[in-house]
Amino acid sequence: MATATTVPGRWGGLSRLFHWGMLGLFLVIVPLGLYMADLPLSKQKLKLYALHKSIGLTLLALAALRLLWRSTQRRPSLPPMPAWQERAASATHVALYALMFLVPLAGWLFNSAAGFPLQWFGQVNLPALVDANPALKSLAREAHELGAWTLVAFVALHAAAALKHHFIDRDRTLALMTPGVKAPGTGVDP
Amino acid sequence: MNTRHPSPALLLFVGVLGLSACPTLYAADAPAYVPVAAQSSLSFSGTQQGERFTGVFRDFDARIAYAPDQLPGSHIDVTIRLKSLDSKSQDRDSALAGADWFDFAKFPTATFHAATIRISSAGPVGDADLTIKGKTKRISFPFTWKNDSGKNVLDARVTLDRLDFGVGAGEWADESVAGRKVDVVVHLVLASAPAAAAPAATAGKPAAAPAAAPKH
Ligand code: HEM
Ligand code: HEM
Numbered sequence: 001m002a003t004a005t006t007v008p009g010r011w012g013g014l015s016r017l018f019h020w021g022m023l024g025l026f027l028v029i030v031p032l033g034l035y036m037a038d039l040p041l042s043k044q045k046l047k048l049y050a051l052h053k054s055i056g057l058t059l060l061a062l063a064a065l066r067l068l069w070r071s072t073q074r075r076p077s078l079p080p081m082p083a084w085q086e087r088a089a090s091a092t093h094v095a096l097y098a099l100m101f102l103v104p105l106a107g108w109l110f111n112s113a114a115g116f117p118l119q120w121f122g123q124v125n126l127p128a129l130v131d132a133n134p135a136l137k138s139l140a141r142e143a144h145e146l147g148a149w150t151l152v153a154f155v156a157l158h159a160a161a162a163l164k165h166h167f168i169d170r171d172r173t174l175a176l177m178t179p180g181v182k183a184p185g186t187g188v189d190p
Numbered sequence: 191m192n193t194r195h196p197s198p199a200l201l202l203f204v205g206v207l208g209l210s211a212c213p214t215l216y217a218a219d220a221p222a223y224v225p226v227a228a229q230s231s232l233s234f235s236g237t238q239q240g241e242r243f244t245g246v247f248r249d250f251d252a253r254i255a256y257a258p259d260q261l262p263g264s265h266i267d268v269t270i271r272l273k274s275l276d277s278k279s280q281d282r283d284s285a286l287a288g289a290d291w292f293d294f295a296k297f298p299t300a301t302f303h304a305a306t307i308r309i310s311s312a313g314p315v316g317d318a319d320l321t322i323k324g325k326t327k328r329i330s331f332p333f334t335w336k337n338d339s340g341k342n343v344l345d346a347r348v349t350l351d352r353l354d355f356g357v358g359a360g361e362w363a364d365e366s367v368a369g370r371k372v373d374v375v376v377h378l379v380l381a382s383a384p385a386a387a388a389p390a391a392t393a394g395k396p397a398a399a400p401a402a403a404p405k406h
Contacts, residue, residue: 041285043361050239115279117241125240132278 006077010176015073018066019177022059022100023155029055030152053111054121056104063100079171079183085161092158099151105129106144113137220260223342223380225252230378232270236352237369238282245277245286253383254344256335258314261307266316266331268302291358297323304331322355333376346376 011019029052036048078086108129111118115132119125130136165173172183230252235244250270255263273294277283287294300323304316316331333346350372352358358368 041288043367046239046367114281115243115277116281117239117243119239119241122240134280137280 007074008077010076012073014069015066016177016179018062018069022062022066025055025059025062026151026155029059030148033148050119050122053107053118056107057118057120057126060101060104060108063097063104066100067097076176078176079165079169079173081165081169081171081173089161092154092161095154096151096158099147099154103144103147103151106140106147110137110140110144113140218260218263220255220257220263222253222255222383224254224383225378226341226381230380232268232374232376234372234374236372239367243277243279243282245275245283247272247274248276249274252378254378254380256307256314256344258309258335261309264307266302266304266307266318270300270302272298272300290360290362293323302331320350320355323357325355327354338379342380344376344378344380346374348374348376350374 010016032048032052032055036045036052039045039048078089108118108126112128112130113133113136115128117125118128162174162177165171166175166181166184170184175181175183231246232250233244233246235242237243247270250268252266252268254266256266257264272292273287275283275286275292277286286292289296301321302318304318306317308315308317310332312332314333314335316333318329318331319326320329321327329348329350331346331348333344336343336345351370352368352372353363353370358370362368
């Protein structure tokens with residue numbers, strides 16, 4: 001994931017839009033997933049499932065676009081920090097990118113193995129990845145759930161690290177990604 | 191309101207007339223057949239969230255008495271054991287079993303009785319009473335009757351409105367989740383029914399299928 005060259009300055013507008021826009025959708029889709037699964041069968045339940053899947057497919061498409069866009073960008077250089085922190089940060093980013101694909105794909109697989117229809121916001125129907133298959137269905141369901149929790153854990157770690165850099169180390173890490181946030185102490189944009 | 195009682199003679203006359211007009215009592219039955227389980231199917235297809243799905247009922251009995259030149263003695267009787275439904279999704283199957291849909295617990299079977307079969311310009315048509323979930327509706331059942339390498343084959347396709355039978359009632363009645371129109375496709379490969387009054391063979395249980403029943 002590490003790009004050979006880094007540039008001064010912060011992440012560009014589109015990168016920031018992807019980053020925070022996707023966070024917004026994750027904040028909707030995860031609670032929705034947890035809430036809907038325990039409901040008794042009703043039309044409302046199916047509607048919430050449909051919404052969850054639609055947002056999930058949107059996130060999958062955004063992850064692909066985001067990665068594509070990222071490959072055209074150079075990464076802003078991080079403020080000075082211990083090497084292990086930089087390594088931990090990039091390892092976390094790799095994990096986050098991987099999960100951005102794996103979680104919705106496992107959801108799609110689960111849906112396919114369950115033999116359920118898949119529609120994006122009631123507009124387009126997407127094909128099943130596999131034929132209905134009860135054994136694969138429970139496996140994919142476990143993978144989707146475990147993947148979602150792993151994603152939540154990595155996001156928590158990642159966000160905690162970003163906030164630690166901002167409030168404790170008082171460096172410009174958070175400002176790299178966040179519009180309107182300036183590097184602490186300096187009062188200037190990175 | 192007419193308070194005069196009709197004379198006994200008139201009653202008798204009407205009764206005899208009624209009996210003689212009743213084909214199943216007096217007309218000689220047309221040759222009878224039962225489906226060969228392994229080659230026959232009763233399937234349906236509907237739409238859910240914009241996607242078409244198909245399902246089958248694996249367990250049904252059918253007895254078909256039919257000959258184009260013996261229409262008064264022709265009839266079709268089918269009993270479908272609903273819990274043999276398989277729509278290739280456990281979730282959908284268990285939803286369809288519930289009270290809002292087929293309500294298997296209360297209505298374990300659906301029945302189809304075509305007591306009259308006539309010949310229309312397009313071919314044979316049964317006038318059938320279809321009962322699903324305790325609701326009976328008269329439907330017309332056009333079918334084709336072919337002889338395929340020595341076996342008679344009945345094929346039919348009818349489109350039903352699930353709401354006629356209260357299947358998917360209540361909050362499911364509108365089409366936002368499931369479409370109302372359901373196509374039913376019947377494909378029966380027939381063998382002569384075992385001699386008189388034997389119970390119709392059970393489709394879907396090959397072991398119980400009649401082994402080369404004698405021709406009469
Ligand atoms: C990045 C995107 C996604 C995230 C973060 C996510 C997250 C979650 C979470 C946290 C749950 C609750 C887990 C449980 O208790 O079982 C869940 C359930 C579910 N998700 Fe997703 N999901 C995503 C995408 C998708 C997609 C794309 C689909 C389908 C195409 C999908 C289908 C489902 C289904 C069907 C359930 C219900 C599981 C059940 O009935 O037990 N998800 N999701
Ligand atoms: C409150 C939540 C979050 C905070 C405070 C936060 C903060 C940050 C900051 C400050 C950066 C810049 C670090 C750098 O340039 O190395 C960053 C980058 C990144 N963030 Fe977040 N983030 C949050 C949520 C998320 C979420 C939900 C995801 C994805 C699921 C995510 C994925 C990433 C990735 C992959 C990068 C690296 C940039 C890239 O390679 O595209 N972040 N985040």
